Amino acid sequence: MTLQQIDARDGRVGEAVVENQPQQVRWSVPIALFACVLLAFFDKISIAALFSDADFQQALGISFDPTRLGLLMSAFLFSYGFSSMLLSGIGDRLNPVRVLIGMMVVWALLMVMMGFTRSYHTMMTLRILLGIAEGPLLPMAYAIIRQAFPQRLQARATMLWLLGTPLGAALGFPVTLFILNTFHWQATFFFMALLTLPVMLLVLFGLRHLKVQRVAQNQQSTPAERKQHRHELLRSPHFWMICLFNIAFLTYLWGMNGWLPSYLIKGKDIHLEHAGYLSSLPFIAMLLGEVLGAWLSDKLDRRALACFLSLAGAGVGLAAVLQLSGTYSVIAAMALSTFMWGAGAPNIFALLAKATSSKVSATAGGIFNGMGNFAGALAPVLMGALIAASGNMDSGLLFLVVTAFVGCIILLPLLKKY
Template sequence: MTTAHEIDGCAVTPNARAEAEKETAQPVRWSVPMALFACVLLAFFDKISIAALFSDTGFQRALGIDFDPTRLGLLMTAFLLSYGLSSTLLSGIGDRISPKKLLLGMMCVWCVLMIMMGFTHSYSGMMTLRILLGIAEGPLFPLAFSIVRHAFPQRLQARATMLWLLGTPIGAAVGFPVTLYILNHAGWQATFFVMAALTLPVILWVWLGLRHVAEPPRAVARTAQGQAGERREERRQLLRQPHFWLICLFNITFLTYLWGMNGWLPSYLIDGKGIHLEHASYLSSLPFIAMLLGEVIGAWFSDRVNRRALSCFISMLGAGAGLLMVLHLSNTYAVIAAMAFSTFMWGAGAPNIFALLAKATSRQVSATAGGIFNGLGNFAGALAPVVMGVLIATFHDMDTGLMFLTAVAAVGCLMLLPLLKHY
């Protein structure tokens, strides 16, 4: 049985210590996070494209529903629930087989599913395809986390993580206006077909960027009893670590904010603040551009000070404060400015939460830890769109959705208090 030691304040096995000593000798290939960026960007297009269709009457008629906030929110929630379950249960495969083969296979499935969505004319059919898309995309973030964890030293992990995480805000900043443009000029079906067509160049980019990525060390000798026993012990240590679970709880609140914003931001601007659709198409992208800037600045700052938990705390506190300002503003540009401040602060914490997880867990179970972390976060965060939809439908007030996200941000800050001195 392995014995745990301390590295950077974290309990790790002797094998993990040896891996940590070798990490500085590894060549740093920035093509790796850039390839992962392309993959995340594509996946985020697929995720949020449907949210831009919520207010489209043609899409509603095709599915046989009117503007029903609860049922429309369920289309996003169904995806996220299956996404979280898949991330939790399937991501451990990334500790055993080639991540490159997994990612390429996953993208082929995404392409097929997006084409099928374009031909779907029923609510139940769209719901089924959204669930399947969630299953197919579930392992993406844990795989990306694991690849960067093994390819980059701790001192560069926030910046390397930031590079592929930029696919999230850029995907939202570009995805919403592009989807709305396609919707207005070619109809709702074309939005899915265009997303499917984008898969082909991304597959090539990922293949080139990850061509130097080797299989995880465990994949070479995964049949050995000693390796299997060591892996089980590392997993037991992970599951017994209180700090790991606090980070997972914080991530639940962190992703609740993200998916609440992604699910309802365009509709909130149009129906809640009275912004015309033609203006909302570009104004809705500005908060996500701010999120992008937040990720860049937050990653640089956190790598400099190496206070991962504090960086995440300040990030979530600022995100909640920004939403409070939005609730009390009516001027269009003031609303967008406050929303942008909120998303900027959220973005500053995005790469740091992965660096925090890396600092608190063993490298040898990176995909497993990342899967549980990402899966639980998305599984719980999946409730945000439908909860917000229910609140909006019940109180007939779009502001109630933002009040919910503000309360969630406050809870997230509380989750980090015990970690501030350790990480």
């Protein structure tokens, strides 16, 4: 185990930073976290597949009311964001592996309870509780990877568990619809609860070698020391720059997820049968970008530059889309844009790890993730308002272009340092 002092020029207190030796690095750790993230996304989005099911509506005592049904998703997102910011600090005080297992037990219990629910208000309450229970997940995963992997491997390790996000979104709906059509709406919740068991076993197996390291004296920080570390984090302008950049970064993601198919159809007059399969190509490009971007950034160790080029390239690609009209040229430019965005996704967590103290990993990750998801979730609404006000689909995409370039400007002061 090597010890390295933080540069005193930062004005930060020197600390012992734990870096595992290569023979101690175990790739089972991010694979187990990938399964966790995949399961969480199943739990998160599967309920949306039930919105049009008459039996589900009848069980909750409502008809097809898009507003009330949509609130079941919105309530989750807001509680998720608050939880990510407020509760993730427990990973800096407790063993994050044990916290992770405890969280999964709560997820399973909540899914079982949802399967037995016969009240809209009860379902709303359970969705809020699920958001609270899932909020610390990504910060926990970030903290575990930071403890288990040296800086030179963190982007690749992060990329592995981050793949659970797009794959969870892509697989969650068809799996839920299959269960719904084969059995009953209740079975969808029970299946998700049952799926928790093998994922928990995989997590226990994959993380069995992980030893949570303490970097304070006597392997344990005092409450006063932890408070001081949090104050240093909250006073760090570099930390807030990265958080603001992440807001722009996730605004792009949520905006694309919300409006890409509609933009291709209504904004570029691409026929529906084409958009059906062509609209998935940009997200395939995004996955490829995550893999290549993680590998390249780990080799160069220029985290801020990798994030800057990623979002700048995404913005340039979208700007090109606005100028093009041919179906395949539009899809190619869109794929280039999403590929560039994907290249930065693992690196932004590695940048956060490089710019913040390891003693507050979960706290930093929670604020970073919570703020980004709060702001990013507003992107589809803002884009919709712009489109409605202008009567032009391009105005929504232009919003993402401007946001991307603003995010790049915010990151400029960090390019040389990180």
